[in-house]
Amino acid sequence: MSGSLAFPSRAVANMMRRWNYREGSGLGAQGQGIVLPIRAVVRVRRRPKAGLGYREKPYDNGLHVPPEPPVDEECREWEDIARAMRLETECCETILALLHDMRLQRDDSVETADALKAVAKSKKALRGKRVPGTFKARLPPSAARYIIEQVIMPRMVAGVREWKPSSWDPDCGDWLRPWIPLIGHLPESLYDIVESKISNCGYEVVSPWKEYLNPVQWDTFSKRDILPYLTRLVREMRITPPKQTDPSFRTVMLWAPLVRAQDVMSILEAERFFDKWEGALRRWLQAAKPSLGEATAWCTGWKKLFTPELLTDESVLAHLDAGLDMVDPVMQDLDSLFSKL
Template sequence: MVLTKTYCLANTAGVLVARLIGPVLQRWQPLWDPAMWLDVFVVLRNTLDDGSAMSPYVELVEDTVVPAVQALEWKTTDSERVRRFLAQWKDTLPPSAVQRILVEVVMPELTAEVESWDPWDAWQANCCHLLLRQWMPLAGPLLESLCVTVRRKLERALREWDDAGHALLSKSNLNLVAPWKALFGRASWEEFVDGIGVVWHLEQRLRSLRITPPKQNDDAFLEVIMKWAPLVRAEDMARLLEAEFFGRWRHALRHWLLATKPATREAVEWCNGWGRAFTPELREDERVHARLEAGIDMVNSAAQGLEI
């Protein structure tokens, strides 16, 4: 009986408060003065929130704060203001109210932005990525459907680019796709990379590399292959290097040691220079490390007059 009376009093209090402050909140501009009512609602939460899904406090927020935010005609250019409001109010609003604001207020604008996004528009290219990345901490799971749309657009754009005879592994394409890796999630990203054929194109570029000591490395190795390497699975990249690079690399080193007989220090530095050219992830790969160490061993054997 005591609990019932307590709930009824809290519920009645919530209704009365809503009637009192509801009209005032209609004139409130949450984006420009997010903290204006915050202290008041902190007190009301401590008084009216009983922890239930439909407590008097939840109903109060749904009837007052949420409509005030819904009344905003915000654009994505105001994203910082909306995020600041949610950041300040997040611990005071019920989770259901935060979710409702995200779904009913934020997502329609983000969806419109993604739907109108043109991957090849120089101004839009990074704006879309930056916009979604900014919203990831607050709206993470809700952004998955938008990332699907982005991925579809990227795949179509890159397919058209490749069909037109342009190099898929161009710098402009790298700048276009690389920022999305963190947003897609691992499984989706790997499917995307496989779908546009990045590994196949890397294989072709590796086959065309010129390894001619004492020249340190082919420019394409640093500017193309190692730039794209972090975007594919480390195991795929290590496999490609074993199949298409290290055999010719070892052959070139052996020919150089036998034909020119360079100074040991020069040959060791040549091997180490190639090692530094690899990404940190590849340098840590056991197969890559073993191949580079084998090159150093070959240099040491040649210096000792042993067969190589």
């Protein structure tokens, strides 16, 4: 009987009365304790003997995604501004030093003198106004054009010919990155040679080029190199429950933010990814009869692998939800089976 002294020993009952316990109430100074006793609940799903306190261990399904550290958007915005200002200051100082060297080498042209004065004036503006784009905005168009054609381009042409892409220097620190604040993007005349050098490189080398190429160049590169690579990965991908051993999908999602989400979705649909995924899930459920927790963890684990952009696509969510809907009927059949045991 809940909240009753009918069954305890007489000594225990007397002690509880001395402490002002009243039948039907909970323990504690305010009677805040539980009244009904804890009930043992038997888990039916594939483990009929599991009871109170049972916890299924985490599933080693190869789909674990480490949690991302919290990001302070305002802090990140300030960091981006500070990074842009550092690069702009370095660009200004490098150009100023090169123009001084040209003067020391007896370049007495009016264009060099005017460019030198313009850069020196822009440098003063950088000190007072910490806004990205100040350096280029303060340069007269004629001075900017002269600097790009006579100072920067000869060095870029020589640099790109000798450049060998590597993961330890993806930013092209010597021949491209220092000039980005002034030129904006890779000059069109150098695109073909850059594409030929990065077309078969890994993510660490390719990813910075989304910033260095203009939108048209990046779209061209994506269609020629990235999308065919992702298509091949999806086509050859193996889906292996209960543990995903093929890392191809993680690689696809790593590259996905570099291209348009609709292009990635088109690849998944064209290569029948979701059909393969649902088929592998169905065969696993029918053959191995996993627990509800394991089957659900498999489906939700795949969902966590998708990029946020792809998860805004209703068709992606529909396919993933279809997997969870597939799990429930199988688990219900198992429940009815164990209930008869």
